[in-house]
Amino acid sequence: MRVLVTGAAGQLGSELVADLARRATGVVHGPPWLIVGLPRAELDVSFRDSVFTAVAGAEPDVIIHPAAWTNVDECEGDADRAFRVNALGTRNVAGAARLVGAHLCYISTDYVFDGRSSRPYNEWDEPNPTSVYGRSKLAGEREAGHEATIVRTAWVCGRNGANMAKTVLGLASRVGTLSFVNDQHGSPTLASDLATKIVDLALARRSGIFHVTNQGSTTWYGFAREVLRLSGHDPERVRPILTKDLYPPRAALRPKWSVLDNAALRLGREELLPPWQDALARLVAELIDG
Numbered sequence: 001m002r003v004l005v006t007g008a009a010g011q012l013g014s015e016l017v018a019d020l021a022r023r024a025t026g027v028v029h030g031p032p033w034l035i036v037g038l039p040r041a042e043l044d045v046s047f048r049d050s051v052f053t054a055v056a057g058a059e060p061d062v063i064i065h066p067a068a069w070t071n072v073d074e075c076e077g078d079a080d081r082a083f084r085v086n087a088l089g090t091r092n093v094a095g096a097a098r099l100v101g102a103h104l105c106y107i108s109t110d111y112v113f114d115g116r117s118s119r120p121y122n123e124w125d126e127p128n129p130t131s132v133y134g135r136s137k138l139a140g141e142r143e144a145g146h147e148a149t150i151v152r153t154a155w156v157c158g159r160n161g162a163n164m165a166k167t168v169l170g171l172a173s174r175v176g177t178l179s180f181v182n183d184q185h186g187s188p189t190l191a192s193d194l195a196t197k198i199v200d201l202a203l204a205r206r207s208g209i210f211h212v213t214n215q216g217s218t219t220w221y222g223f224a225r226e227v228l229r230l231s232g233h234d235p236e237r238v239r240p241i242l243t244k245d246l247y248p249p250r251a252a253l254r255p256k257w258s259v260l261d262n263a264a265l266r267l268g269r270e271e272l273l274p275p276w277q278d279a280l281a282r283l284v285a286e287l288i289d290g
């Protein structure tokens with residue numbers, strides 16, 4: 001089994017490589033695995049020739065493609081860069097995958113939805129992105145194509161990279177009162193839980209869109225309270241605010257409702273990820289233990 005991972009130094013990319021490495025180590029019989037994790041410094045997906053050269057060289061069976069320009073607010077100011085990386089970059093990866101017959105797994109986002117729903121979005125709901133980032137990621141889905149595995153996720157937090165769990169822990173030790181919005185709803189998702197499910201789906205060459213998040217939902221206010229509680233701080237130190245009261249205001253419009261029904265897995269009676277509180281407890285323990 002030969003697997004290539006783009007954006008391998010990212011929050012999710014690093015967990016995908018770690019998950020694959022664990023599986024490869026467990027192989028006793030059969031041919032050895034080859035795991036090629038390429039960080040941006042080694043493969044910029046926006047360069048077509050580089051992508052085709054890297055993929056032709058590795059001859060992967062499966063390509064997992066989490067590489068993306070993920071700075072949602074900066075994307076608003078530079079749509080060309082967002083589409084160059086997230087849309088054209090995915091066209092390049094998909095084209096190279098076709099050339100060597102590799103199965104493609106593309107990672108997408110809750111930001112493809114406008115967030116105006118009041119029930120969890122399933123895989124068959126109509127996307128309507130309200131930000132440049134969301135539009136560029138939706139364009140990436142279309143470039144990945146119908147044969148690909150497309151995993152939409154949300155509110156990802158892991159031990160590597162910047163994320164909201166680390167932000168809350170950092171603030172908890174410096175600031176008396178923390179303010180977090182209580183009008184954006186989503187499902188916090190642990191990068192390592194997500195990586196395992198993505199690898200399962202990708203290696204099984206499962207075509208179609210899959211929503212994959214930890215189960216249950218909260219707001220960023222509820223999330224921050226839980227991080228404080230889990231880290232031994234007083235959750236009452238968190239104050240709820242509204243998105244419109246954020247200062248400075250954010251450039252990109254966030255969906256108010258980002259809850260993804262993992263319907264393709266649920267209706268197929270497949271195992272879902274554990275509740276977000278369980279996942280967050282594991283992450284906070286790991287971050288505190290260093």
Ligand SMILES: NC(=O)c1ccc[n+]([C@@H]2O[C@H](COP(=O)([O-])OP(=O)(O)OC[C@H]3O[C@@H](n4cnc5c(N)ncnc54)[C@H](OP(=O)(O)O)[C@@H]3O)[C@@H](O)[C@H]2O)c1
Pocket residue numbers: 006007008009010011012013039040041043044045046065066067068069070085089107108109110137152153154155156157161
């Ligand atoms: N984080 C979330 O809450 C969330 C939610 C929904 C979906 N997603 C999706 O999940 C995937 C992984 O996100 P993440 O949280 O792991 O973000 P991340 O830590 O920013 O990882 C993305 C990686 O892609 C790399 N990258 C950027 N431009 C590139 C290019 N032109 N060529 C190759 N690599 C490039 C980045 O490298 P540099 O750091 O060097 O730029 C980074 O290592 C993304 O596709 C994202 O859209 C994330």
